[in-house]
Structure formats: structure tokens, C-alpha cells
Amino acid sequence: SEVQVPLGVPCNGLASRPGCVPFPLRPYGVKKPYKEVIDICWGDxxxxxxxxxxxxRQVIAVCIYPELLQETTIAPDVxxxxxxxxxxxxxxxxxxxxVCGIPFVQDGVCEFISKRDGGVPISPLHTGSPVQFVLKLLVHGKGxxxxxxxxPIPCYPTFVMGLTELGAAMVPYYLCEDDGWCLHVEELRRALATSRSHCNPRILYVINPGNPTGHVQSRESIEEVIRFAAEEELxxxxxxxxxxxxYAEGSQFVSYKKVLFEMGPQYSNTVELASFxxxxxxxxxxCGLRCGYVELVNLDPSVKQSVTSAFNTERNTAVIGQIALNIMVDPPKPGDPSYPTFSQETVEALPGTSFQAGSGGIYxxxxxxxxxxxxxQAKEEGTDPDLMYCSRLLEEEGVCLVVGKEHGQQEGTYHxxxxxxxxxxxLKEVLRRLKSFHLRFLNEFS
Amino acid sequence: SEVQVPLGVPCNGLASRPGCVPFPLRPYGVKKPYKEVIDICWGDxxxxxxxxxxxxRQVIAVCIYPELLQETTIAPDVxxxxxxxxxxxxxxxxxxxxVCGIPFVQDGVCEFISKRDGGVPISPLHTGSPVQFVLKLLVHGKGxxxxxxxxPIPCYPTFVMGLTELGAAMVPYYLCEDDGWCLHVEELRRALATSRSHCNPRILYVINPGNPTGHVQSRESIEEVIRFAAEEELxxxxxxxxxxxxYAEGSQFVSYKKVLFEMGPQYSNTVELASFxxxxxxxxxxCGLRCGYVELVNLDPSVKQSVTSAFNTERNTAVIGQIALNIMVDPPKPGDPSYPTFSQETVEALPGTSFQAGSGGIYxxxxxxxxxxxxxQAKEEGTDPDLMYCSRLLEEEGVCLVVGKEHGQQEGTYHxxxxxxxxxxxLKEVLRRLKSFHLRFLNEFS
Structure with missing residues (x-):
């Protein structure tokens, strides 16, 4: 299966190495006004x-090298x-x-979900790298x-590449930019109806908070989506x-799982849901530790058996990732020796509110x-306007970001x-360079 | 795609957890003469x-938690x-x-191969979890x-499960037990001829040293296999x-890559080879760090492109695994502060010569x-003789090992x-229990 690699997936400085797909850069050796290229593409x-x-990092280091248990500088809770x-x-x-993930880690995930969702029942869980894995078990057929x-369009390109690789038909539905990237059910309906002429639509992919949009779905919006999925058996x-x-004020995350269970048995006993x-x-x-989880609700028994078997035969869960997962779902609590540092570091890690456009996510x-x-000018150069913009931004200011074309966008709009x-x-340095470039660009083409 | 999970893949004590396939155990709560079950199944x-x-472990711990660079107890080479x-x-x-592995790590792998093989040219490399990955790109078609x-039969069961999952046709060739599990080219020829009636044989899988056989191929045997692959375009x-x-005296590992290149351009420019x-x-x-490499020799340009693209889009290399790979190919050397400990530990890790049957590997x-x-008796119980033997061994002596049935074996032989x-x-404790059981078993059925 040939995989299409889109432009603009830079390999962190590996542009000259065989086997890597470079961002389209001009020749090396040309002097630039900036000292360093800032790569602000990925959620890395x-x-x-x-x-x-x-x-x-302390917990993982001790697990890797248990001699550190003797160190007096390491806190007792670690x-x-x-x-x-x-x-x-x-x-x-x-x-x-x-093979099957670490049971203690799975138990921690169950508690985390239960607490997050106010005690609704837990469905079977699997840990590891589940998105592509579960998709693979559901995708089949031709014609x-x-x-x-x-x-959703826009969407991050690796998801779309994954679909192509698995032989699934990508059925685009457009998020409404004028309405803050809201997901409208009428658009889902339109997309579904259109798709029936060329494939068998079975899966509805949603990402909340959004990537790249940063949009957060309200409870009402999630209910609408669930009702739609129930009607159409998606x-x-x-x-x-x-x-x-x-990070946006008043914005709150509600899980699909919680909403599903609060809609009553008509939905909670029937709608198939995977939450990642x-x-x-x-x-x-x-990103480098490679671990996540999936909770699988209302799986068809035959699919359930396949999923369980497949997870059992994979054997490939990295143990370090399992440890990270345990800490993600069960971080230090007030009163723990490591809590003050943890709490300070997580506040600093939050991106602030520099962008009002989104209300969640990291984009x-x-x-x-x-x-x-x-x-x-772009037409004359035989390229796309957003790619031309980004190439020039990279050349002139050394800022590398993702071209909207790769996420998909409505015809005639550029991101x-x-x-x-x-x-x-x-981030401040990126905005300084972006502003400087943008004004110059507008000036040149006005 | 439904995956067949064979019996006897125990989940390290997870038998009672949902989602895990247990070794067929009798009910819990029965008193046993042993204190602990010894699981000697896997190469874990x-x-x-x-x-x-x-x-x-020290290098990884420092990479995970760089504050350890301040520790005086950690050696300078670490x-x-x-x-x-x-x-x-x-x-x-x-x-x-x-995304593409760490370049410095890849360079280290290149040096390792070059040194191992006496300087023959290096072909493109990929790091990560490559076996299933490369297979996936080559397997296609139906009927x-x-x-x-x-x-090879016997073979370890996860390889065969992987083939099933990818939709490949497994074409068994039998290793010759009476000749110390040698690979005979006439048997390859027989298997190939038979297979042509139901599939398109394209890949020849060899494992050297063998699993489960422990057999090590001689240079002559490798040359024969390469000539056969060249003739048949495998x-x-x-x-x-x-x-x-x-570990066997006089036994020496020679890589397929080295032999291929020493056979001259007629072979070294044409035979497609992946070495893992x-x-x-x-x-x-x-096993828990999940990393390896593959070197790909003489790949067809179209396949090469697919492999490169696919590795680039995976994004899933665990960085810790890359670090382990770096140390595997470039361990401490005489004179380095960590060398004495390293050298002592690796000598202790070698399994000794308890078994004359094999000459390499860990089985x-x-x-x-x-x-x-x-x-x-097995027939009467509706089970296989080797499974009956292993179940009783587990019940009576608490030793869990792999039933030969899972590796495949000649009809009427049991392993x-x-x-x-x-x-x-x-190992001594396992052999003590095994001997005690075996004598009792023979006595019961004599």
C-alpha cells in the first residue's frame, strides 16, 4: 500500500538524510537574517x-534504574x-x-474515567497505541x-494518512469556521448522504477539543452528534x-462517554463508542513515550472478540509508556511531597490565553x-497560496508552521x-517574526 | 480481521483478567506441592x-531525568x-x-554492521519495530x-500469527531434526513447488540462530539458501x-548480508534481503523497550519508496528504545569506566552450555x-499428547513452558x-522439577 506523504511534514532537521521527507527548502548555504529556525508545526x-x-521523569528514572531508590534527594512519593x-x-x-498492558495501570485508568465522568459504568479498556489499531479492525471492503x-475538515494530516493506509474511504464533513469551527449536524447529514454513492459509511470521527481548530464542543453539540450516530448506526x-x-474562560470539557450515559439507556446501551x-x-x-488508552463502549460481540484477540497478540506495549499513563491518570495530590513542584510546573505548562480563537487543545x-x-503570484509559481505564504515565512523569518492545505479547508480559504x-x-518570538513577515507580505502584494 | 490466538500464550499471571487469553488452567484454590509457578515459556x-x-539503565535514567548528570556516583562515560x-x-x-529514528543512532547501527561484516557496503536502514512493518508492505493479493x-517449522507462534493477520499464505518448510535442525535446500524446493498451486511464494523467512531450535547456520548453508533465493527470485x-x-564451542555467527556480499556482484547486486x-x-x-532495526538490501525501487514513506509516516518510534539500540551497537569498551561492570554482567547473562542441542539463541x-x-490417554482426553504433557507439568510441578504444537512439528513427533x-x-530448579515430573510420567504410562 503506497502512502502519500504530504508536504510540510518536516523531520526535525533531518531534511538532508535519506528516508526523510523534507519541507521544500531552498538550497543550503544562503545567509539568513535569523539565527535559528523555529519549528512550530507539531504538537510536540x-x-x-x-x-x-x-x-x-523521576518515577520513570527510578523504575529504569532502581538503584535510585537509595537516593536521598528523591521524594518518598516518587x-x-x-x-x-x-x-x-x-x-x-x-x-x-x-502483552495486555499492566493491570494496575488499567485499574488507574478506570478510576480516572469514573471520577471524570461522575461514576458512569466503565467499559472494556485497552492501553498502548490504540487509534490506528482499533481503526484497522473496523475498516474493510472495497467499492x-x-x-x-x-x-472533520480541517483535520490533522496523519489521521487522514492513516485512513488511506488502511484502505478506508475518507468522507469529509466541514466544520463551520464562521461559527467558531462548530460541528453542525446538518453538515454531517449532507456528508453522509453524499458518501453513500461510493462507500459504506460506518465510523464518525470527532476530535474534541479540536485539532487544528481548538474548538471545544458543548454538551448540547455532543448530544446532537450522539443522536445522529444512533439514527444512522455509526x-x-x-x-x-x-x-x-x-484554557478559554467558561469552557469545560465533557466526555462523549459521560453524555452518552446521561442520555439514558436508549443511547447508552446501543451507541458504539471508542474514546481515546x-x-x-x-x-x-x-510524545516520545508512546502510550494511550481506548475505552470501548457497546462493541458488537464479534468485533469485541477481534479487538481483544488483536490487543493480546500485539505484545508491543512499551512498559515506560504504561508508567507515564499511570501518572497521567493519577498525578500527585495536595499534601504529597511532590505536589508543590508538580502544581507549579503544570501551571507553567499551560499555554495561557494568547489566542482567543480556540478554547481548548494546543493549536x-x-x-x-x-x-x-x-x-x-501563487498561480504563476504553480503552487498554492498558503504554501507560498509558509515557504516565504520559513525562508525570510525562519518560522516553520503547518500549511492549511494539509488539514483541508474550504475551497478558496487559506489557513x-x-x-x-x-x-x-x-511563542512571543514566533508572533514577532510572523507579524513582521505578514505586514511585509501584505505590502508587497497590495 | 479475526486473529487466531493459540493456546499456551500465558499473560504473565493475568489469566483471570478480561481481555487476556489464559493457559488452560484447572480451577483456582487447589493446594500444590510447589510454592511458585516458573514461567519458562518466552524469551523474556x-x-x-x-x-x-x-x-x-544508567544511560536511559540520565536521559529521562537529566538532573542525574549532577550525581557523582554515576560514571563519566554514562x-x-x-x-x-x-x-x-x-x-x-x-x-x-x-519520526525517522535518531540519525546519531542510525549512524551507530551502520558502524556496528560494517564492523561485524568486515566493511561490506551499508544499505538503507530503518529503526523501530520493523519485522511486521516490512512484511505488511510486501504482502498482498488473494487466491x-x-x-x-x-x-521454517518449528517456528515461534507470534510470527505465524502475524502472517495470518496480514493475510499472507504460510508455506511451511521443515527443518531436519535428525540433522540438528539443519535447513536443507531440497526441503525448500519441495515446499516452494507445492505452494505454487495455491499462492504466489515471494518471501523466504529464515531465523538464524533458530527459535525454538537454537540451530546456527554455517556459511555454506547460508550460501545455498542465497543461491536458491536468487534462482527462485525470493x-x-x-x-x-x-x-x-x-555459546556452543566452534559455533560462529555469520550474517546473511556478509555472505551475500562475499558471493560477488551476481548475488550482491540482485538478491533482495532484509536483515533484522x-x-x-x-x-x-x-523486551519492554521496543526497538530494533532492519537493513534493506537490493530493494526494488518501487518497494523502496513505499517503505521509506511508510516509515516516515509512522511517527511511532519510542525514543527510549532508540537509546537502548545505540548502546546495543556501541557498548562500553575496555578502558571505559563502565567496562568492568558491563563485562562482568554480560558474562553472567550468558546462559552457559547446559544444552548441547543448540548452538545459539536462547531456547x-x-x-x-x-x-x-x-x-x-491423550486421544481419550480429546487433547494433543504434548499439550497433555505440558498441562500436567504445570499442574504437578508449576513449570510453564511452550507446547511444541504451537511451533509446528512433524506429524507424530512431540516437543x-x-x-x-x-x-x-x-534453570536448575526448572530442570529438577522437569526431571521429577518426566520420570513419574514415564512410569505412569509404561
């Missing part, structure tokens, strides 16, 4: 200078957690195989039988990995109103995505 | 009590390695995304066009993850000569696999 917090949380986790590893080593996945894929990143969370996002931002998705002359999950110093 | 060194290597690796992580954090994979999948585990290695095995045994695959009465990559104390 640590690359962007966000510091890891001390408690997370040692206690590490000891507890090591007891779950036969041989006392994180170097063991981990009219090909599984269709309703996908499987809801709720990507909720940004649930901890709420991950250590890569949130206050932790540990700002900005619309570019480009002058007519700029559009003509850029900035990851705001970074330090405020870095 | 640390679960079996093998201690992690100090240098590996700190130097950790600093070097952290320089490769933008933001100085192992919590970053790692007569279905990709066939020549697979892609060689050389699973060489046990290359560091050589992993931190899960060898002296390190870090002993033992043949059971079962009395006729035992075969009849068990023991992982010998464990501590000598543990």
Missing part, C-alpha cells in the same frame, strides 16, 4: 522547549510510586514483555462496501486527547486573508496552524 | 530474573553518552516525537496471487535477533519420546520449548 511540546514534569509499579513487573524490570469514515470515534488542555486519550498530549506532552488555526495579487503548546518566550 | 529475559545491564544522545533530541527531551511466505527475510547469543536485529534479545534482553527445543499409552535465557539458579 518538548521539542518546543516545554520542560518535562519532574514527578513523571519512590513509593516506582516501587508500586515495579511490583507489577515480573522480575522487577521494565525490560519485560508487556460500495468500503468502510467510510466521516472526518460508530463514534471520539478523539479526546486534548481533554486536559482547556494519550500521554503525548495534555500537561505531560510525552491555533488562523485564517489568512490574502490579497488578490498574492493569489495570482496556517501554529502549535501554541510551547513556552511563552518562544 | 528480565521476567526470568536476568538483571538489566547497569550501563544501559554521562557523556547521555549528553550525546540528549543533544540529538530537540528541546533536550526524550519526550519528543521521533493464486496471495503472497506466500516460506516459514526476498530473504533474515531474522538475526539472536546473533549475540552464541533487536534490543529485546541478545545480552541486553530489553532449547526438546523432543519428547512419549509411551504409546500416553498417546492413547517442548524452554527459554534458557534466564538465571542458572532458575
Amino acid at each position: 511540546a518538548h521539542s518546543g522547549g516545554t520542560k518535562p514534569l519532574t514527578f513523571v 519512590k513509593e510510586r516506582a516501587r508500586r509499579l515495579l511490583r507489577e513487573c515480573p522480575g522487577g524490570s521494565v525490560g519485560k514483555y508487556c 460500495l462496501a468500503q468502510t467510510g469514515v466521516l472526518t 460508530f463514534i470515534f471520539a478523539d479526546e486527547v486534548y481533554q486536559d488542555m482547556m 486519550h494519550s500521554v503525548s498530549k495534555g500537561i505531560m506532552g510525552e 491555533a488555526y488562523l485564517r489568512l486573508d490574502l490579497p488578490q495579487k498574492a493569489l495570482l 496556517i496552524r501554529i502549535c501554541i503548546g510551547t513556552t511563552s518566550t518562544r | 529475559a528480565h521476567s526470568g530474573g536476568t538483571k538489566p545491564l547497569t550501563f544501559v 554521562k557523556e553518552r547521555a549528553r550525546r544522545l540528549l543533544r540529538e533530541c530537540p528541546g533536550g527531551s526524550v519526550g519528543k516525537y521521533c 493464486l496471487a496471495q503472497t506466500g511466505v516460506l516459514t 526476498f530473504i527475510f533474515a531474522d538475526e535477533v539472536y546473533q549475540d547469543m552464541m 536485529h533487536s534490543v529485546s534479545k541478545g545480552i541486553m534482553g530489553e 532449547a527445543y526438546l523432543r519428547l519420546d512419549l509411551p504409546q499409552k500416553a498417546l492413547l 517442548i520449548r524452554i527459554c534458557i535465557g534466564t538465571t542458572s539458579t532458575r
Whole structure:
């Protein structure tokens, strides 16, 4: 299966290495007015200078190298957690195989969900790298039988690439930019109706808070989506990995699971739902540790069996990721020795309210109103206006961000995505350069 | 895609948890003469009590928690390695995304291969979890066009499960037990000819040293296999993850890559070869860190493009695994402060020569000569003789090992696999219990 790699997925400085797809850069060796390229593309917090949380790293370090249990500089709650986790590893080593995830970690996830959702019942859980994994089990068929996945536009490109790789039909539904990137059920209905002529739409993918839009769904909006999924017998894929990143005033995260159960048995006993969370996002931002979980509600028994078997045969859960997951769902509490540092670090990690456009998540998705002359210039260069804008921004100011084209956008509109999950110093520098460039750009094409 | 989970894949004590496939155990609560069940099934060194290597764990701990750079108890070469690796992580954090692997780690792998193979040229490399990944890109088609994979019997069951999951046709070729589990080319030829009636055989999977057989291929045997692959235009999948585990006297590991290049351009410019290695095995045994590499020789340009794209879009390399890989290919050297400990630990980790049957790898695959009465008893119980033997062994002596049935075996022969990559104390206890049981078993059915 050939995979289409879109432009603009830079490999963190690996542009010249074989096997990596570079952002389209001009030749090397040309002097630039900036000293450093700032890569603000990805939701990769640590690359962007966000510091890891001390408690997370101390617990993992002790699990990796238990001699550290002797260190007097390490707090007792760190040692206690590490000891507890090591007891779950036969041989006392994180170097063991981990087939079904660590039971103690799964129990912690159950408690976390139960607390978050006010005690609604827990459905079967799996830990590891579940999004692509669960999708793979549901996607099949060709032609009219090909599984269709309703996908928001704009969306992050790796999700769409994943669908292509699995042979699913991507069924785009557009989020309404004029209404703050709201999800409108009429648009879902339109997309579904259109898709039936070429595939079998079975999955409804939602991401809340949004990527790249930063939009947070209200309870009413979630109810509407659930009613729609029930009517049309769609499987809801709720990507909720940004649930901890709420920053607009009055904005609150409510899970699909909670809403589903509060809508009564007519829905809570029937609608199929997968809800995802991950250590890569949130206050932790540990993208390199590779772990998350999925909760699977109302799975068809035959699918349930496949999912269970498949998770059992994978054998590939990284134990360090399991440890990070445990801390994500059960962080230090007031009164714990590590709490003061933890609490200070997590406040600093929150991105502030620099952008009013979104109300959650770690991205700002900005619309570019480009002058007519700029559009003509792009046409002449045989490129897209947003790609031209971003290439020039990179060349002239050394700021690398994501071209809206990659997320999908309404015909004739142009966007850029900035990851705001970074330090405020870095973000200020990005905005300074962006402003300087933008004014120059407008001036040139006015 | 429904996955068949064979019996006997125990989930390290998770038998009672939902979502795990238990070894078929009798009811709980029955008193047993042993205090502890010894699980000697898997090549999971640390679960079996093998201690992690100090240098590996110290470097990782420092990378995870760089405050440890201040510790005076940590050796300078550990700190130097950790600093070097952290320089490769933008933001100085192992919590970053790692798309194409870490270039510095890849360079280290290149040097390792070059040194191992006496300087033959290096082909493109990919790091991460490559076996299933590369297979996925090569397997396609249905009916007569279905990709066939020549697979040794006996073989470890997860490989066969992987083939089933990908929709490949498993084409068994039998290793010759009477000739010390040698791979005979006539048997490959027979298997290939037979397979053409139902699939399109394209891949030849070899594992050297063998799992479960422990057999090590000679240079002559490898040359024969390469000539056969060249004639029949087969892609060689050389699973060489046990290359560091050589223990029989006079036995020496030679890589497929080295032999291929020494056979001259007629072969070295044409035969497609993938060679795999992993931190899960060898002296390190870090199964929980999930990292390995594949070197891809003479790939068809169209496949090469797909492989590169697919590795680039995966985004899922765990950074900690990359660090372990770096140490695997570049361990402490004589003169380094960490060398004395490292050298002592690795000598202790070697399993000794308790088994003459194999000459490499970490398994002993033992043949059971079962009395006729035992075969009849199994028939009466509606089970297989080797499964009956292993179930009783587990019940009566608390030793859990792998039933030969799962690896495949010639009709009418019966085997068990023991992982010998464990501590000598543990291994002695296993052999004591096994002997006691075996004599009782023979007595009962004589």
C-alpha cells in the first residue's frame, strides 16, 4: 500500500538524510537574517522547549534504574510510586514483555474515567497505541462496501494518512469556521448522504477539543452528534486527547462517554463508542513515550472478540509508556511531597490565553486573508497560496508552521496552524517574526 | 480481521483478567506441592530474573531525568553518552516525537554492521519495530496471487500469527531434526513447488540462530539458501535477533548480508534481503523497550519508496528504545569506566552450555519420546499428547513452558520449548522439577 506523504511534514532537521521527507527548502548555504529556525508545526511540546514534569521523569528514572531508590534527594512519593509499579513487573524490570498492558495501570485508568465522568459504568479498556489499531479492525471492503469514515475538515494530516493506509474511504464533513469551527449536524447529514454513492459509511470521527481548530464542543453539540450516530448506526470515534488542555474562560470539557450515559439507556446501551486519550498530549506532552488508552463502549460481540484477540497478540506495549499513563491518570495530590513542584510546573505548562480563537487543545488555526495579487503570484509559481505564504515565512523569518492545505479547508480559504503548546518566550518570538513577515507580505502584494 | 490466538500464550499471571487469553488452567484454590509457578515459556529475559545491564539503565535514567548528570556516583562515560544522545533530541527531551529514528543512532547501527561484516557496503536502514512493518508492505493479493511466505517449522507462534493477520499464505518448510535442525535446500524446493498451486511464494523467512531450535547456520548453508533465493527470485527475510547469543564451542555467527556480499556482484547486486536485529534479545534482553532495526538490501525501487514513506509516516518510534539500540551497537569498551561492570554482567547473562542441542539463541527445543499409552490417554482426553504433557507439568510441578504444537512439528513427533535465557539458579530448579515430573510420567504410562 503506497502512502502519500504530504508536504510540510518536516523531520526535525533531518531534511538532508535519506528516508526523510523534507519541507521544500531552498538550497543550503544562503545567509539568513535569523539565527535559528523555529519549528512550530507539531504538537510536540518538548521539542518546543516545554520542560518535562519532574514527578513523571523521576518515577520513570527510578523504575529504569532502581538503584535510585537509595537516593536521598528523591521524594518518598516518587519512590513509593516506582516501587508500586515495579511490583507489577515480573522480575522487577521494565525490560519485560508487556502483552495486555499492566493491570494496575488499567485499574488507574478506570478510576480516572469514573471520577471524570461522575461514576458512569466503565467499559472494556485497552492501553498502548490504540487509534490506528482499533481503526484497522473496523475498516474493510472495497467499492460500495468500503468502510467510510466521516472526518472533520480541517483535520490533522496523519489521521487522514492513516485512513488511506488502511484502505478506508475518507468522507469529509466541514466544520463551520464562521461559527467558531462548530460541528453542525446538518453538515454531517449532507456528508453522509453524499458518501453513500461510493462507500459504506460506518465510523464518525470527532476530535474534541479540536485539532487544528481548538474548538471545544458543548454538551448540547455532543448530544446532537450522539443522536445522529444512533439514527444512522455509526460508530463514534471520539478523539479526546486534548481533554486536559482547556484554557478559554467558561469552557469545560465533557466526555462523549459521560453524555452518552446521561442520555439514558436508549443511547447508552446501543451507541458504539471508542474514546481515546494519550500521554503525548495534555500537561505531560510525552510524545516520545508512546502510550494511550481506548475505552470501548457497546462493541458488537464479534468485533469485541477481534479487538481483544488483536490487543493480546500485539505484545508491543512499551512498559515506560504504561508508567507515564499511570501518572497521567493519577498525578500527585495536595499534601504529597511532590505536589508543590508538580502544581507549579503544570501551571507553567499551560499555554495561557494568547489566542482567543480556540478554547481548548494546543493549536491555533488562523485564517489568512490574502490579497488578490498574492493569489495570482501563487498561480504563476504553480503552487498554492498558503504554501507560498509558509515557504516565504520559513525562508525570510525562519518560522516553520503547518500549511492549511494539509488539514483541508474550504475551497478558496487559506489557513496556517501554529502549535501554541510551547513556552511563552518562544511563542512571543514566533508572533514577532510572523507579524513582521505578514505586514511585509501584505505590502508587497497590495 | 479475526486473529487466531493459540493456546499456551500465558499473560504473565493475568489469566483471570478480561481481555487476556489464559493457559488452560484447572480451577483456582487447589493446594500444590510447589510454592511458585516458573514461567519458562518466552524469551523474556528480565521476567526470568536476568538483571538489566547497569550501563544501559544508567544511560536511559540520565536521559529521562537529566538532573542525574549532577550525581557523582554515576560514571563519566554514562554521562557523556547521555549528553550525546540528549543533544540529538530537540528541546533536550526524550519526550519528543521521533519520526525517522535518531540519525546519531542510525549512524551507530551502520558502524556496528560494517564492523561485524568486515566493511561490506551499508544499505538503507530503518529503526523501530520493523519485522511486521516490512512484511505488511510486501504482502498482498488473494487466491493464486496471495503472497506466500516460506516459514521454517518449528517456528515461534507470534510470527505465524502475524502472517495470518496480514493475510499472507504460510508455506511451511521443515527443518531436519535428525540433522540438528539443519535447513536443507531440497526441503525448500519441495515446499516452494507445492505452494505454487495455491499462492504466489515471494518471501523466504529464515531465523538464524533458530527459535525454538537454537540451530546456527554455517556459511555454506547460508550460501545455498542465497543461491536458491536468487534462482527462485525470493526476498530473504533474515531474522538475526539472536546473533549475540552464541555459546556452543566452534559455533560462529555469520550474517546473511556478509555472505551475500562475499558471493560477488551476481548475488550482491540482485538478491533482495532484509536483515533484522533487536534490543529485546541478545545480552541486553530489553523486551519492554521496543526497538530494533532492519537493513534493506537490493530493494526494488518501487518497494523502496513505499517503505521509506511508510516509515516516515509512522511517527511511532519510542525514543527510549532508540537509546537502548545505540548502546546495543556501541557498548562500553575496555578502558571505559563502565567496562568492568558491563563485562562482568554480560558474562553472567550468558546462559552457559547446559544444552548441547543448540548452538545459539536462547531456547532449547526438546523432543519428547512419549509411551504409546500416553498417546492413547491423550486421544481419550480429546487433547494433543504434548499439550497433555505440558498441562500436567504445570499442574504437578508449576513449570510453564511452550507446547511444541504451537511451533509446528512433524506429524507424530512431540516437543517442548524452554527459554534458557534466564538465571542458572532458575534453570536448575526448572530442570529438577522437569526431571521429577518426566520420570513419574514415564512410569505412569509404561
